[in-house]
Amino acid sequence: MSHDAFSLSVLAALAAVAILMIVVALPVVLGMRHAAKDQEFQHAERLKAIEMGRPLPGDPAHEGSPRTAVAGIGVWVPISALVIALAATTGSQNSEAAGVAIWVSAGGVGVTGLICGTILAMSTMARDGRTADCHAPAKHRFEESEIDTVSRRGV
Numbered sequence: 001m002s003h004d005a006f007s008l009s010v011l012a013a014l015a016a017v018a019i020l021m022i023v024v025a026l027p028v029v030l031g032m033r034h035a036a037k038d039q040e041f042q043h044a045e046r047l048k049a050i051e052m053g054r055p056l057p058g059d060p061a062h063e064g065s066p067r068t069a070v071a072g073i074g075v076w077v078p079i080s081a082l083v084i085a086l087a088a089t090t091g092s093q094n095s096e097a098a099g100v101a102i103w104v105s106a107g108g109v110g111v112t113g114l115i116c117g118t119i120l121a122m123s124t125m126a127r128d129g130r131t132a133d134c135h136a137p138a139k140h141r142f143e144e145s146e147i148d149t150v151s152r153r154g155v
Contacts, residue, residue, distance in 0.1 A: 053140075070124065074117020078110030 042057075049056050085106030089099045 070117050070121040072117075073113055073120055077113030077117070081106040081109040081113070 046056055085102050088102050092099075094102075
């Protein structure tokens with residue numbers, strides 16, 4: 001292999017390494033920087049939630065609003081039961097007794113869903129320490145002697 005061919009192959013290898021650095025290493029480094037900044041933001045969000053006495057974001061125990069569960073049980077169960085009863089009795093050749101049984105069953109399911117939704121709403125608000133108007137609970141107050149503070153004076 002001649003000297004010119006060797007220097008050309010070294011130059012091609014260096015060019016390939018430079019291109020790989022741009023294509024592979026740069027996105028990896030930028031992705032790591034983005035992940036670190038995202039983690040900082042999540043940490044600040046969690047600290048703010050703790051400071052305000054709110055549930056932590058991303059906590060599986062608090063995922064999904066209690067209002068969603070209350071709406072699902074208290075509103076959608078009765079509506080769904082009545083729509084299904086309407087679909088079952090409209091244009092059917094069933095006897096009148098079967099139609100009455102369908103509507104009584106749908107009414108029972110609807111009333112049960114409404115009662116369970118109300119009980120769920122009341123127990124959720126009581127567990128969270130909220131009143132009927134859904135205000136956020138007050139932050140717990142500590143006495144001055146209960147707080148261990150580090151000051152700038154070093155005392």
